[in-house]
Amino acid sequence: xxxxxxxxxxxxxxxxxERVPPNQRGMFNALKTRSDGISxxxxxxxxxxVAIDWNFYRSAVAKAGMVDEFEKKFKALQIPExxxxxxxxxxxxxxEANKSAQAYTEGSKARIAxxxxxxxxxxxxxxxxxxxxxxxxxxFPETKLDKVKxxxxxxxxxxxx
Amino acid sequence: xxxSLHDFCxxxxxxxxxxxxxxxxxxxxxxxxxxxxxxxxRVPRCCRNLVLHPSDMLSRLVxxxxxxxxxxxxxxxxxxxxxxxxxxxxQSLAPVPPLPEKGGKVRHGFIPEELFQLLYPKTGVTGPxxxxxxLLLYMLSKEIYVINHETFAAASIGAVIIYGVKKFGPxxxxxxxxxxEEKVAKAQEVKDVAMSSLxxxxxxxxxxxxxxxxxxxxxxxxxxNVAMLLETNYRERVHMVTNEVKRRLDYxxxxxxxxxxxxxxHMINWVEKSVISSITPQQEKESIAKCxxxxxxxxxxxxxxxxx
Numbered sequence: 442x443x444x445x446x447x448x449x450x451x452x453x454x455x456x457x458x459e460r461v462p463p464n465q466r467g468m469f470n471a472l473k474t475r476s477d478g479i480s481x482x483x484x485x486x487x488x489x490x491v492a493i494d495w496n497f498y499r500s501a502v503a504k505a506g507m508v509d510e511f512e513k514k515f516k517a518l519q520i521p522e523x524x525x526x527x528x529x530x531x532x533x534x535x536x537e538a539n540k541s542a543q544a545y546t547e548g549s550k551a552r553i554a555x556x557x558x559x560x561x562x563x564x565x566x567x568x569x570x571x572x573x574x575x576x577x578x579x580x581f582p583e584t585k586l587d588k589v590k591x592x593x594x595x596x597x598x599x600x601x602x
Numbered sequence: 603x604x605x606s607l608h609d610f611c612x613x614x615x616x617x618x619x620x621x622x623x624x625x626x627x628x629x630x631x632x633x634x635x636x637x638x639x640x641x642x643x644r645v646p647r648c649c650r651n652l653v654l655h656p657s658d659m660l661s662r663l664v665x666x667x668x669x670x671x672x673x674x675x676x677x678x679x680x681x682x683x684x685x686x687x688x689x690x691x692x693q694s695l696a697p698v699p700p701l702p703e704k705g706g707k708v709r710h711g712f713i714p715e716e717l718f719q720l721l722y723p724k725t726g727v728t729g730p731x732x733x734x735x736x737l738l739l740y741m742l743s744k745e746i747y748v749i750n751h752e753t754f755a756a757a758s759i760g761a762v763i764i765y766g767v768k769k770f771g772p773x774x775x776x777x778x779x780x781x782x783e784e785k786v787a788k789a790q791e792v793k794d795v796a797m798s799s800l801x802x803x804x805x806x807x808x809x810x811x812x813x814x815x816x817x818x819x820x821x822x823x824x825x826x827n828v829a830m831l832l833e834t835n836y837r838e839r840v841h842m843v844t845n846e847v848k849r850r851l852d853y854x855x856x857x858x859x860x861x862x863x864x865x866x867x868h869m870i871n872w873v874e875k876s877v878i879s880s881i882t883p884q885q886e887k888e889s890i891a892k893c894x895x896x897x898x899x900x901x902x903x904x905x906x907x908x909x910x
Contacts, residue, residue: 449826449829449830450822450825450826452819452822452823452826453819456816456819457816457819457820457823459816460812460813460815460816460819461813461816462810462813472820472823475827476823476826476827476830479827479830479831479834480830482830482834483830483833483834483837486834486837486838486841487837488837490840490841490843490844491841491844491845491848493844493847493848493851498851498855501855501858502851502854502855502858503858504854507854508851511847511850511851515843515847518843520836520839520840520843522832522836523832523835523836523839525828525832527824527828528825528828531821531824531825531828532821534821534824535817535818535821538817538820538821539817542814542817545810545814546811546814549807549810549811550811552803552807553804553807553808556800556803556804556807557804559796559800560797560800560801560804563793563796563797563800564797566793569786569789569790569793570700570786571700577789581792
């Protein structure tokens, strides 16, 4: 009757909490309180039901055979275990989450590569004292003066001087 | 040697006087990489090696005219002095090495030190001065240079200019340097901020990846919750069954007890009633009289006991 014991997996809430990003902390707290409530409820229920003292009843109840009948029926009774409707949903969710996590990780790696590239560009830059204006324009394209738009010196709107 | 002397014509020598005002002004500009870039017609200051260039003057003319034709490169507000070092070998260095910090050493403001070094072995320390004096004397005596009113004008102007330069040169140079330093510092700051923010961004991305790895825990928690709920439900059912059966049995027992009690009470009442109804009035009187006599006897007995 209690063969479901093994289904529970120990969860390290501390490690879990570390990995939660700050913007999802509320959700995490809600989950934790819910889980704690459920496990408390579970712990409050004894595993085995209170045993019925058949002999006492046999002697006490006058009706003949009633107790025996009850006992027989009771022993033969199989209480059905409740069906699990959610685990498949959860598994599906997990698969989906894995996929999106994969995509996110890919994107993150791409971003990291981009950042590293820019970082390398900055690292390999020649020092400013040895640059010419052309070098500066090639490293920081935004410093390039638009001679076509503003053909006269200072080649940029006066407000930006 | 003389040919190389002519490289420094009076105009260029005056220019080099001016440039020594800000010797480190050129430091900020590195000569361009490519061949003939835009060039102001400045003295090629990096010609440190005064090796005889047969085609020197001619090549410089060509250079100047070429630059005049090709001055289409970007000319920023911070003037680019990009006159090239004349290549001394057929190969060109790439990247071109940066300019020297200070200009060539000069004596008395306009005579390069190299001349003195050149003449030292033959004529000692006073050689170039003698040379200069002799040249001056020659020019004056032969009236190649004629002294007129303009000479005095030139002398006065020269004196004023030299006084001005000597007095205010360093401060102006420092000011200009400070401007440049500020520009460079600003750019450096931008670069530093950019680098640090990039590094930070990389760190953050790595951290987010680490966070993502913990997603399995969420689903484990969910599954645990589901299992716990199911187990709870099951236990509740079991308990409910037991309790119900127990209740029914207890009900039977309680029912039995109730029946017994009712019967008992009913019987007692019935017996009592019948006994009471069987007592006749005659018997009642007799029993009351008997009670009274008994009481009298008892009273006498107690009185006697009390006095005795």
